[in-house]
Amino acid sequence: MNKLLIVGTVAFDAIETPFGKTDKILGGAATYIGLSSSFFNVDAAIVSVVGEDFPETYLDLLIDKGINIEGIEVVKGGKTFFWSGKYHNDLNSRDTLITELNVLADFNPVVPEAYKTSDIVLLGNLHPLVQAGVLDQMTQKPKLIVLDTMNFWMDCALPELMSVIARVDVITINDEEARQLSGEYSLVKAAEKIHAMGPKYVVIKKGEHGALLFHNKEVFFAPALPLEEVFDPTGAGDTFAGGFAGYIAQSENVSFDNMKNAVIYGSNLASFCVEKFGTERMEQLEKKEVYARLQQFKALTQFEIELEH
Amino acid sequence: MNKLLIVGTVAFDAIETPFGKTDKILGGAATYIGLSSSFFNVDAAIVSVVGEDFPETYLDLLIDKGINIEGIEVVKGGKTFFWSGKYHNDLNSRDTLITELNVLADFNPVVPEAYKTSDIVLLGNLHPLVQAGVLDQMTQKPKLIVLDTMNFWMDCALPELMSVIARVDVITINDEEARQLSGEYSLVKAAEKIHAMGPKYVVIKKGEHGALLFHNKEVFFAPALPLEEVFDPTGAGDTFAGGFAGYIAQSENVSFDNMKNAVIYGSNLASFCVEKFGTERMEQLEKKEVYARLQQFKALTQFEIELEH
Numbered sequence: 001m002n003k004l005l006i007v008g009t010v011a012f013d014a015i016e017t018p019f020g021k022t023d024k025i026l027g028g029a030a031t032y033i034g035l036s037s038s039f040f041n042v043d044a045a046i047v048s049v050v051g052e053d054f055p056e057t058y059l060d061l062l063i064d065k066g067i068n069i070e071g072i073e074v075v076k077g078g079k080t081f082f083w084s085g086k087y088h089n090d091l092n093s094r095d096t097l098i099t100e101l102n103v104l105a106d107f108n109p110v111v112p113e114a115y116k117t118s119d120i121v122l123l124g125n126l127h128p129l130v131q132a133g134v135l136d137q138m139t140q141k142p143k144l145i146v147l148d149t150m151n152f153w154m155d156c157a158l159p160e161l162m163s164v165i166a167r168v169d170v171i172t173i174n175d176e177e178a179r180q181l182s183g184e185y186s187l188v189k190a191a192e193k194i195h196a197m198g199p200k201y202v203v204i205k206k207g208e209h210g211a212l213l214f215h216n217k218e219v220f221f222a223p224a225l226p227l228e229e230v231f232d233p234t235g236a237g238d239t240f241a242g243g244f245a246g247y248i249a250q251s252e253n254v255s256f257d258n259m260k261n262a263v264i265y266g267s268n269l270a271s272f273c274v275e276k277f278g279t280e281r282m283e284q285l286e287k288k289e290v291y292a293r294l295q296q297f298k299a300l301t302q303f304e305i306e307l308e309h
Numbered sequence: 310m311n312k313l314l315i316v317g318t319v320a321f322d323a324i325e326t327p328f329g330k331t332d333k334i335l336g337g338a339a340t341y342i343g344l345s346s347s348f349f350n351v352d353a354a355i356v357s358v359v360g361e362d363f364p365e366t367y368l369d370l371l372i373d374k375g376i377n378i379e380g381i382e383v384v385k386g387g388k389t390f391f392w393s394g395k396y397h398n399d400l401n402s403r404d405t406l407i408t409e410l411n412v413l414a415d416f417n418p419v420v421p422e423a424y425k426t427s428d429i430v431l432l433g434n435l436h437p438l439v440q441a442g443v444l445d446q447m448t449q450k451p452k453l454i455v456l457d458t459m460n461f462w463m464d465c466a467l468p469e470l471m472s473v474i475a476r477v478d479v480i481t482i483n484d485e486e487a488r489q490l491s492g493e494y495s496l497v498k499a500a501e502k503i504h505a506m507g508p509k510y511v512v513i514k515k516g517e518h519g520a521l522l523f524h525n526k527e528v529f530f531a532p533a534l535p536l537e538e539v540f541d542p543t544g545a546g547d548t549f550a551g552g553f554a555g556y557i558a559q560s561e562n563v564s565f566d567n568m569k570n571a572v573i574y575g576s577n578l579a580s581f582c583v584e585k586f587g588t589e590r591m592e593q594l595e596k597k598e599v600y601a602r603l604q605q606f607k608a609l610t611q612f613e614i615e616l617e618h
Contacts, residue, residue: 080338185399188537207520213534220611221532226521228497260612294614300530301610303569305603 001043004249005142006033007134008124008238009104010048010058010072013278014084017091017232026058027083029124029148032235034240035282036269037122038065039290040250045046047071047134051078052155061283071111090164091230092207111137111206119252122240123147123168123244130159135167137297144254145286146170147199148241153178166198170252172241174205187212188219202257203244205237213263215256222263223300225271225293239282243269253291268293310352313558314424314451315342316443317433317547318365318413319357319381322587323393326400334587335367338390338433338457341544344591345502345551345578346431347374354424355474356443358381358416359444360387370592374427379421388414400539401516420446421486430555432456432477433547437469439469444476453512453563455479457550459531460486475507478563483514496521497528510555514546522572524565532571532609534602545579548591552578558586577602 013027017029030046042114045068050059062069084098109130117140123131125148135145147168153161154177165171171194179185182193191202191214202214208230243266244259251258252271268290275281322336339355346353349415359368361383371378391524393407418439426449432440434457442453456477463468463486480503488494491502500511502524511523516538519532553568553576560567577599584590 138526186539187535188535206518219535219609220612223519223530226528226530228495230495253473256589259615261614264612264614267329295617300528300616301612303573303610304566305528305570305573305607 002249002252003115003118004037004042004044005121006030007047007109008126009081009103010050010146011081015232015234016086018089019231022277029238032238033124033242034067036239039245040246042246042249045071047109047111049073049103051075051080054080074295076101091233109134119143120245120249121145125150128153128157128164132164143171146245149170151180168199171199171203172203178204211263220260222246222267228272233274236273239273240266264297311561312427313346313351313353314427314430315339316356316418317435318390319359320390324541324543325395328540331586337548339417341547342433342551343371343376346550346555349555351555351558354380356418356420358382358411358412360384360389360484363389363520385410386599397454400542418443428452429554429558430454434459437462437466441473453478457481460489463489477508478508480508481512487513520572528549529569531576539583545582548582549575549579
């Protein structure tokens with residue numbers, strides 16, 4: 001079984017959408033990535049940090065999903081990273097209400113010995129120096145390194161971000177971030193410029209409008225599944241990345257053709273994530289639901305045209 | 310050869326985009342629809358009206374493309390409909406600068422005798438009473454009636470619009486218009502409500518984000534081709550509708566599965582339309598380019614996942 005190493009936040013979120021609001025619930029990029037990747041036959045481990053206030057039940061949940069949590073440091077007397085946000089009516093934008101870094105401020109990631117030879121590494125959204133710190137600990141070159149990041153790091157740690165971007169095979173970012181990073185409005189041109197920064201594969205996430213996978217002059221598109229209701233977009237991008245990396249780890253195939261399948265699976269899993277608040281839907285999700293939705297993705301996109309010249 | 314009847318404007322446009330501006334050039338919904346449908350093996354005719362100021366060369370262009378113009382009335386001493394608009398930097402929105410209805414104000418469509426038994430009717434964007442007036446002249450029930458419309462008619466002629474919507478098989482509108490018409494934000498719910506107004510098929514155009522085809526509980530998605538540069542979006546929606554109707558007319562097949570192909574062709578042709586100002590690209594476009602781009606659409610969307618249970 002291939003090893004998948006995940007680094008990212010494990011955190012508390014408090015979320016408000018037009019459909020309601022939550023108290024502090026389980027959140028964090030690595031949480032969503034881990035839950036998503038657990039639908040595949042992989043040996044996944046999370047490297048992260050939480051405070052002493054972090055409930056044992058949340059850690060048990062990850063263990064139940066088969067995720068190794070040896071690399072999640074619990075800081076005695078420390079408080080867990082907390083994020084609170086409120087989504088606007090169209091759910092396409094949000095305001096951050098509270099960000100308390102807490103134990104994340106001094107996070108020094110330690111990769112468990114057994115995962116220093118991981119086949120796939122997914123660097124979830126975190127300070128680029130932390131992401132680089134994880135790569136530095138690998139004792140064997142991974143088959144694939146995937147980086148997820150966001151505009152925050154472009155604004156306040158661009159040189160460090162550029163340095164880690166140069167070391168990865170795949171970058172996943174959203175459309176606005178791709179435009180900011182590249183200075184190009186056209187996503188085709190943006191992807192070209194980001195290629196030139198290092199990553200051989202560029203995945204641009206467009207939320208409800210799907211995701212584009214670029215590799216040299218090739219491009220593949222995975223739509224988002226049209227849904228009756230989007231409840232809470234929190235974690236959708238991380239879930240996408242987790243499905244992408246999980247599928248690749250399971251299939252042990254880093255070809256472009258297989259990455260097409262991976263973005264379809266990423267989109268598939270993300271379509272569940274948004275159906276309930278926080279991680280709720282992902283916790284309950286069953287494999288047969290994912291397979292059924294895969295048929296919906298096929299029906300949504302596959303066509304047969306015979307050329308008549 | 311199947312007959313395709315097109316009603317819509319044949320007009321002058323003056324366009325400004327971030328890439329430049331034009332003088333009065335050839336425009337109008339029926340013009341774009343006609344040019345787009347001419348890539349298929351169909352017997353197409355346009356019903357429209359122009360003024361005496363409309364250049365003979367523009368009419369010759371339509372004739373050269375094999376389009377019957379018997380139904381384009383030339384009003385002696387009249388002036389042709391003129392629209393002028395300016396696109397914003399992202400090309401996703403525009404301001405209308407000038408609208409001179411001119412001869413369109415008193416337009417009374419007359420369907421040529423030979424096209425009163427057309428197989429496919431495409432009602433391009435126009436006053437819904439004019440669209441209804443064309444349907445009233447059909448002496449034989451068409452195999453498929455396609456309606457394209459816009460928010461302007463929702464604002465100022467809603468009862469008339471609802472009445473013509475109830476008479477058509479397919480409606481094509483953009484996402485914002487679908488939301489306005491249905492009062493639903495979710496496009497899935499919007500499509501359901503619009504189904505209930507009459508059309509068995511609902512096509513929601515999302516511009517650079519592709520198009521959705523709904524039929525009962527089924528849905529199909531045609532992406533827009535990711536382009537390096539979009540020069541001028543004018544006419545893209547009409548070109549989409551023309552490709553859709555042209556392909557269906559050629560293939561003589563109004564099944565849902567064949568409509569999937571039709572939206573792919575619509576998206577294909579629209580991707581050319583935006584590459585140059587006005588109708589320029591569509592005038593020069595060759596069939597082999599359309600076929601080559603069809604391969605790009607396949608590469609963009611087709612995937613092979615084997616299920617592992």
